[in-house]
Amino acid sequence: MxxxxxxxxxxxxxxxxxxxxxxxxxxxxxxxxxxxxxxxxxxxxxxxxxxxxxxxxxxxxxxxxxxxxxxxxxxxxxxKGYEKKLNLVGVGYRAATAGKKLNLSLGFSHPIEYPIPEGITVETPTQTEIIVKGADKKMVGQVAADIRGFRPPEPYKGKGVRYSTEKVELKEAKKK
Known part of the structure; x- marks a missing residue:
């Protein structure tokens, strides 16, 4: 067994x-x-x-x-519940909740509106922090992964959406 x-x-x-x-x-x-x-x-x-x-x-x-x-x-x-914390790193990157939608400004020409699924709560204590909470571990992880997927951290400057525990190793720029 x-x-x-x-x-x-x-x-x-x-x-x-x-x-x-x-x-x-x-x-x-x-x-x-x-x-x-x-x-x-x-x-x-x-x-x-x-x-x-x-x-x-x-x-x-x-x-x-x-x-x-x-x-x-x-x-x-x-x-107890589950929670995932995300950080926005980059000039002008912002997040705000409005009702059942998460509004993200991630450097694109348009803002991103992410509909929050039922059973999940999203909080934005500051403009660069997102906290995803819920009772279903799989759903919390999936919502956090969806939000991170809009702008994953890039390896040269480290800009993007990252988990609070994530360490991004920066690459060195190309030399002539």
Whole structure:
């Protein structure tokens, strides 16, 4: 059996798990996350722990481990939440939120309006900082990657949208 799937998922106070059909709903203080349950995985909810196991053969162990990790991400998401921080580096690069849209000025001839998906909140504490928050780890990462994709950091001056933890190695300019 998968080593990851062997360890049960502990549910913190205020988090509830319910299974209906092929869906597992994790509800917490912040929000609710729905996770698809594969047919090869069996789930047991006992009090404040959830145990994941493979349905039959050894090949299903991989799916059980993956599902256990996804379930743990959902539990952490509804209790604590996830966030990604982005920084804008460059002269005139700005970001502002207006309702359910993120307005970006990234040096193009036109401003970029990014529609914020449901379940995600985007904050701009300053004009050059963006904080993406949400309960779904995959969705938070995807929104941050989409925003970064508009202007990834370039290797010569380092201008662009980057993660706050990202280190950009600058290349040396061509010499004659």
């Amino acid at each position: 998968s080593r990851v799937a062997k360890s049960p998922v502990k549910l913190p106070a205020g988090v509830q798990v319910s299974k209906t059909g092929g869906l597992l709903t994790v509800k917490g203080a912040k929000s609710a996350v729905v996770v698809n349950v594969p047919a090869k995985v069996e789930i047991e909810v006992q009090g404040d722990t959830v145990t994941v196991s493979a349905a039959s053969v050894a090949a299903d162990n991989m799916m059980a481990g993956t599902f256990r990790a996804l379930l743990n991400n959902a539990v952490v998401g509804v209790s």
